[in-house]
Amino acid sequence: MKVKVCGITRAEDIAALAEIGADYAGFIFYPKSPRFAGDKLSGRTVRETGNGKLEKVGVFVQPDLPTLQRTIADYGLDMVQLYGDFPGEFILEVKKSVKVMKAVSIPESATELPVAGTEAFDFLLFDTAGKGHGGTGKQFDWNLFEGYASEQPYFLAGGIGPGDADALLRWREPHLFAADVNSKFESAPGIKDMRLVEAFIKQIKK
């Protein structure tokens, strides 16, 4: 299983993630997030850090196409994670340069996973719904994956913590592609505790 560590705001954390075997580093380009990377990391720093060992994912909330394309080029992104609603032409245009992942926000009251109409995306990312879109630190009901009704691989996000590695290793649904971790591995928003991240990656990949 792959591991994505989201909400990176420091160059040293990008370098550390590459060394400890993370697969994806996530950078939040949503100015209202306490993990907003746009004013903390330059495009050049993100492009040139990580030894080519990491895929870099930009996280956006309802971006416009020119801003998205400019950020992809400036930061050398490999994939974008999109929150919001997007017409088919928008997705096709973005897919010309990077992989596109749709964030699907799951409210507490959900009785099923809303996967209809998401076929154009390369990946889905299931995350817990909340006021700030992501980084809630809360898990949604994982039982909703029983009878998963899509062929698309997915990232699982939302409140995954250091103690959840065993549950993920026991996960039986075959489309689970990656675990996405964030706030449960921080000492403060945007500041990752790399000892916790390293221990988690070792467990997941043992």
Ligand SMILES: O=C(O)c1ccccc1NCC(=O)[C@H](O)[C@H](O)COP(=O)(O)O
């Ligand atoms: O983390 C944020 O602040 C954030 C804000 C707006 C949109 C997305 C955001 N995070 C995206 C992620 O991929 C997180 O890893 C995911 O939401 C899980 O976070 P957590 O529940 O803290 O593990």
